[in-house]
Amino acid sequence: MANLGTFILLITFVVASYAVAASVAGARRRSARLIESGTGAFYLVTALMTVASALIVHAFATNDYSIKYVQRYSDAAQPLFYKLTSYWGGLDGSIMFWVFLLAVFGSIAVYVNRDRHRELIPYVVATISIVQMFFIFLMVIHNNPFETFLADAPRDGRGLSPLLQNFYMAIHPPSLYVGFVGMTIPFAFGIAALATGHLDDSWLRAVRRWTMMAWLFLSFGLTLGMLWAYEELGWGGYWMWDPVENAGLLPWFTATAFLHSVMVQERRGMLRVWNVALVIVTFFLTIFGTFMTRSGIVQSVHAFGEDRELAWMFTIFMICLLTISFGLVIWRLPLLRARNELDSWVSREAAFLVNNWILLFCAFFVLFATMFPTLSEAVTGERLTIAAPFFNKWMAPIGLILLFLTGVGPLLAWRKSTLINLQNQFLFPVSCGLVAGAAVVALGVRIWSSGLCFALSGFVFGTITQEFWRGARVRQGATGSDIVTALIGLVARSHRRYGGYIVHVGIVLIFLGFAGESFKKEEQAILKPGEQVAIDRFVVRHEAIRVTDDGQKQMVTADVTVLSDGRVLGRMHPAKWFFRKHEEEPTTEVAIRRSFSEDLYLTLAGYEMQAQAATYKVTINPLVNWIWAGFGVLAVGTLIALMPESAFAFAAARVPAGAVTTALFLLMLFTPARVVAQEHVEDPQTVVVVPRTPLEKDMQRELVCICPTCGKKNIAECTCPVAGRMRSELAEQVKLGKGRDDIRAWFVGRYGSQEPLGAPLDRGFNRLAWVFPYLVGGASLLGVGIVVSRWKKKEGDASRAAGDSAEAAMQAPESRSDALNARLDDELRDLE
Amino acid sequence: MAPRAFAKIGLTAIVIVGALCALMYATLREGTEYYKHVEEVMAQPDAWYGKRLQLHGFVVKDSILKRRDSLDYQFKIESEGAVVGARYSGIVPDTFKSGSEVVLKGRLSPDGFAVEPDGVMAKCPSKYEPKAGG
Numbered sequence: 001m002a003n004l005g006t007f008i009l010l011i012t013f014v015v016a017s018y019a020v021a022a023s024v025a026g027a028r029r030r031s032a033r034l035i036e037s038g039t040g041a042f043y044l045v046t047a048l049m050t051v052a053s054a055l056i057v058h059a060f061a062t063n064d065y066s067i068k069y070v071q072r073y074s075d076a077a078q079p080l081f082y083k084l085t086s087y088w089g090g091l092d093g094s095i096m097f098w099v100f101l102l103a104v105f106g107s108i109a110v111y112v113n114r115d116r117h118r119e120l121i122p123y124v125v126a127t128i129s130i131v132q133m134f135f136i137f138l139m140v141i142h143n144n145p146f147e148t149f150l151a152d153a154p155r156d157g158r159g160l161s162p163l164l165q166n167f168y169m170a171i172h173p174p175s176l177y178v179g180f181v182g183m184t185i186p187f188a189f190g191i192a193a194l195a196t197g198h199l200d201d202s203w204l205r206a207v208r209r210w211t212m213m214a215w216l217f218l219s220f221g222l223t224l225g226m227l228w229a230y231e232e233l234g235w236g237g238y239w240m241w242d243p244v245e246n247a248g249l250l251p252w253f254t255a256t257a258f259l260h261s262v263m264v265q266e267r268r269g270m271l272r273v274w275n276v277a278l279v280i281v282t283f284f285l286t287i288f289g290t291f292m293t294r295s296g297i298v299q300s301v302h303a304f305g306e307d308r309e310l311a312w313m314f315t316i317f318m319i320c321l322l323t324i325s326f327g328l329v330i331w332r333l334p335l336l337r338a339r340n341e342l343d344s345w346v347s348r349e350a351a352f353l354v355n356n357w358i359l360l361f362c363a364f365f366v367l368f369a370t371m372f373p374t375l376s377e378a379v380t381g382e383r384l385t386i387a388a389p390f391f392n393k394w395m396a397p398i399g400l401i402l403l404f405l406t407g408v409g410p411l412l413a414w415r416k417s418t419l420i421n422l423q424n425q426f427l428f429p430v431s432c433g434l435v436a437g438a439a440v441v442a443l444g445v446r447i448w449s450s451g452l453c454f455a456l457s458g459f460v461f462g463t464i465t466q467e468f469w470r471g472a473r474v475r476q477g478a479t480g481s482d483i484v485t486a487l488i489g490l491v492a493r494s495h496r497r498y499g500g501y502i503v504h505v506g507i508v509l510i511f512l513g514f515a516g517e518s519f520k521k522e523e524q525a526i527l528k529p530g531e532q533v534a535i536d537r538f539v540v541r542h543e544a545i546r547v548t549d550d551g552q553k554q555m556v557t558a559d560v561t562v563l564s565d566g567r568v569l570g571r572m573h574p575a576k577w578f579f580r581k582h583e584e585e586p587t588t589e590v591a592i593r594r595s596f597s598e599d600l601y602l603t604l605a606g607y608e609m610q611a612q613a614a615t616y617k618v619t620i621n622p623l624v625n626w627i628w629a630g631f632g633v634l635a636v637g638t639l640i641a642l643m644p645e646s647a648f649a650f651a652a653a654r655v656p657a658g659a660v661t662t663a664l665f666l667l668m669l670f671t672p673a674r675v676v677a678q679e680h681v682e683d684p685q686t687v688v689v690v691p692r693t694p695l696e697k698d699m700q701r702e703l704v705c706i707c708p709t710c711g712k713k714n715i716a717e718c719t720c721p722v723a724g725r726m727r728s729e730l731a732e733q734v735k736l737g738k739g740r741d742d743i744r745a746w747f748v749g750r751y752g753s754q755e756p757l758g759a760p761l762d763r764g765f766n767r768l769a770w771v772f773p774y775l776v777g778g779a780s781l782l783g784v785g786i787v788v789s790r791w792k793k794k795e796g797d798a799s800r801a802a803g804d805s806a807e808a809a810m811q812a813p814e815s816r817s818d819a820l821n822a823r824l825d826d827e828l829r830d831l832e
Numbered sequence: 833m834a835p836r837a838f839a840k841i842g843l844t845a846i847v848i849v850g851a852l853c854a855l856m857y858a859t860l861r862e863g864t865e866y867y868k869h870v871e872e873v874m875a876q877p878d879a880w881y882g883k884r885l886q887l888h889g890f891v892v893k894d895s896i897l898k899r900r901d902s903l904d905y906q907f908k909i910e911s912e913g914a915v916v917g918a919r920y921s922g923i924v925p926d927t928f929k930s931g932s933e934v935v936l937k938g939r940l941s942p943d944g945f946a947v948e949p950d951g952v953m954a955k956c957p958s959k960y961e962p963k964a965g966g
Contacts, residue, residue: 383867385886390863524923526901586926605923617923
């Protein structure tokens, strides 16, 4: 098996190099057959990587410990779900997973654009293949995941680190990788455009959606990382400017900048060099981030080990990358002349330009500060470290400026805003901001950064509300429908623009969450049974400590009562878990009492069994849940911006639909983003259901808690009453002497869906289980492919239609009436 | 582009970049800490008094003292033979034990190393990578 894997990697390398050679040669000689053959080889790489991935996943699923990588990152006791996710748990596998994703994405991008951007395709294929070759080279030479033990193989694996055996950690890396890999596609198209000289805006159109999608995944990955840090590491925060976190943030900044500046190029034909440069820099930063975390060049809590040789390979690759890319840019400078000049600094393009500079500054500041310890050691020989306060000191004001621009940008007109224009546009948002600011001061907030953040959030909300309101009014006037239908029609008509505004709403919510951080409170206390500590409006009383064991780990659980104003709010159960084989690194199981305004966050820091005493760290985290909710809104906004026109066809129809249906649609749209009210309540009685039979124990790990807030913990681990109920139901079923499949069926029937079955099914399915992810992945890719190709067709029609209507509007008799002007403006904006 | 406009833009850019650099330099001074091993510091301790340090060493075997019913710790850390006493008050990480590798944040004074709140970072041998040889 392992030999086959290594062999496949070698073959893939050869095939990829053929893809490069054939497509470049084909493009130069204008030989369609060569190009086609190169593209075919490119698809073949994807197929081969899929087989290689299947092999390693199979090895994990069947506990093949003769492969070193499998032995290091899994063991027999691990649930099947985590065995599968161990694929990307370590360095070697994560590189392979990277190549696999890149191959898949590249193939889709090439397939979708094969007719539309025929002239670019050979160079796109070549560029992506070269990146693939680099990573395959790394694997074959240095980090082969298929490496085997030469002598006899160990019986059991060492197991994935318990910290990574967490639902968020299982999906966080893939999401980040998809984001990173997605950024390769715009880069490849950019390079192809530079190489061929087809530098009109068509390559931008090809990559716009890709960038947006990659950006969404990147945001998702970052949010999951924060959630993981918050819930699993137990230090009370979610972001500490660790180099690995920063690595994910760097391309996020530049990609955000690109998504904004691309609009300026489309509208005004400016910033063309800038856009190409941003695409290159974004891609470079994804590679640099990988380099930073894989080579041990910076010290970090969760970097992979140090590795000089790897560092050199990466350095050489990055130098080549920068030289070639920017060499191409310089060579093509004459073709990249701007078609327009900046007319005025009081214009939307100027606001975007400033926004771009600031985002770029963010990226380079974070890069500089992250690399500073390494740089200072190289230059002076002294290792100076930079702590989180330094980052915060800089990033807080910069963030506020960005927030301010978020509100300003949409209010300014393209080209030039007149004074009357400004008065008209700014009146409402500025008064919103002032009201918010005044309210905050009146409530007694004395921290300038947070106070300003609240005021600015008010301003941005004002801006967005005004944009939606005015747009809807104009549309209402034009179509004669009710306001809700008009609003939907508006979003449908220019969904990129209004989707973007919804993203801004999400960003504002996230900023509010960050602002809450300043009001964090923290207490540490040693408590004997019955003693209590007061924090904010809560009183935390220690009751007892218990030790239980479930076969995979020993659990030390504390029993805590939370009171407020003398009233008992509930029980909480912070714990420490000692996993077998990882006794040296116990995991901290945080107990969180979530609510809209703040989280009560409780960690068990230490304990004394004899005295039943426990050391607690109690933290009040105000507004953190707004960050997660903000991401929900952001995702909805991005999806709206990504959606094809046809998805909105029904809403854009002129027939004024009933207000009820439209309202329902709106509700549906915002449901995913609704703040989940606290349902996951820690409860003492629930922890003690000890499984009596192996079947019950097994099933406890297989079934997941169905309450919406505990992140699909399995019911053996989850401490909320819902899980408790499910556990006792399970115990009952086992007592009745039912078998595994019967119990499964019973649960599916009881809860009306497959929701309680969390992990992929095991045992009888074991052979098939490893195919499962591929089937799902394949089906979804197919779906994505079909949708994307349909977009392509629709896009052409839509832009033609929009062109016609704009022309018609132009020919309309000149009128000074404001309403018509506004409508005209609206129609023109739709061209965006 | 007219030379005048060019000069204007150039000047603005220089002023902005200069101001940023000055700010950065100023804040870097207070934001940074020296990262040192015990023996580097103890070779000439008085040179380091009062400076913010991150001190890297190993906890001396059986040197951890904890006051009953409190979170006050006293312990010694050493590396390459040099030893320094340290005081800390607060919660320590799980991996803080006799013999474990730690990085302490704080300031050195003639009567030992005063660790600032949350300043004990135990370098666990791994988060992603398993223990060497284990």
